[in-house]
Amino acid sequence: MLKSFIKKSRVKSPWIMHFDCGSCNGCDIETLACLTPVYDIERFGIVNVGNPKHADILLVTGTVNHRNKKVLKNLYDQMPEPKAVIAIGACGTSGGVFREAYNVVGGVDKVIPVDVYVPGCPAKPEAIIDGVVLGLQKFAEKVEG
């Protein structure tokens, strides 16, 4: 019974951490807009934490470059299991228009495993919330599997 409650709680209390790998700030503003009274993601138990050790879901925006890929990997490693990664925006999913640039590694999945891709330039808050919900489903499957 306790185990099933813990399993249920995982989906009901996802704490997100938001990391910006050098995005133009468009996706970041849309991500933070989710926390405002208009979208109010806290009603789903989502809390925006600033500490990888407390986070369940990592939201990554922007293109990954050679400088910040180590930071991204480090943040991912510091998150305790079970965890999920959501890449946001065209830059996060593939590198976007910057994918050919000499300093760009590409999408987030070049460095850490990504569970959900949220497209858009910038991604809409509705799409980000959808992405988090999908991420939670994957997260639940991962825990059971």
Added chain:
Amino acid sequence: MTTEIILILIAVIVAPLLGGLISGIDRKLTAWFQSRQGPPITQGFFDVAKLFGKEKMAANPWIIFCAWVYLVAAALSVVLFFLQSDLLLIFFVQAIGAVFMVIGAMSVPSPYSQVGAQRELIQILTYEPLLILVFVSIYLATGSFQIDQIMQVEQPLLFKLPLMFIVLGYALTIKLRKSPFDFSTSHHGHQELVKGVLTEYSGPFLGLVEVAHWYETILVLGLCALFWSTNILAMIALLVVTYLAEIIIDNTMARMTWRWMLKYVWSVGLALSFVNLIWLYAKV
């Protein structure tokens, strides 16, 4: 003997459940103030259950030990309160928990944790003398530190010690880590301290600290309840009004600096205490 065992069970099991519900109501009301919907009032339990299901990651064994000592000290102080024990004993037991929290944060080299620990120490330094003054004035008004004897007063303590209740309110706000005194850790983890003393606690150990905080909420509200112990309805009304005031203050105040806290809380707290004690003696 059996009543004592029942009281201990209530203190150990019901107190944290109540504390968790209060934290849920707190978040719901805060959301309402900001015209949001807010999480369900059972959110605190989901959070803690999730934390207990996470991977155990700790920087060193001290973190684990300190989280457990904090929890045991908080639970023990609530048990002692329910057993109507000595106020000074309860004070020392809860102080041990608070100090171990600081030791845990200091045992890791993380700068956020270190700064959080220093600020937590200053918070302890600010509220502990005031708490002692509240207990001493309760002793002066009733002639005992024993809760069972304090409960036997005919007139509510609030009438004799109205200013001391405000002083206890300051200690309560600091103890519950609410604005404007929430600078060793804040509800909003992405602020400059990244959770301060709680930075290095993660997964199940963060869950332990959270449960310990629920115990402490109940302990401090219990202390407030002593001020109107003659009538159960009036006691509940007093607690509801006090906690509502806490939430309103939390939502309307910005965080201040530790210098401001030390200067303001000590000067106002000591002044209120002296006025109240002189008034108490003048009346006697």
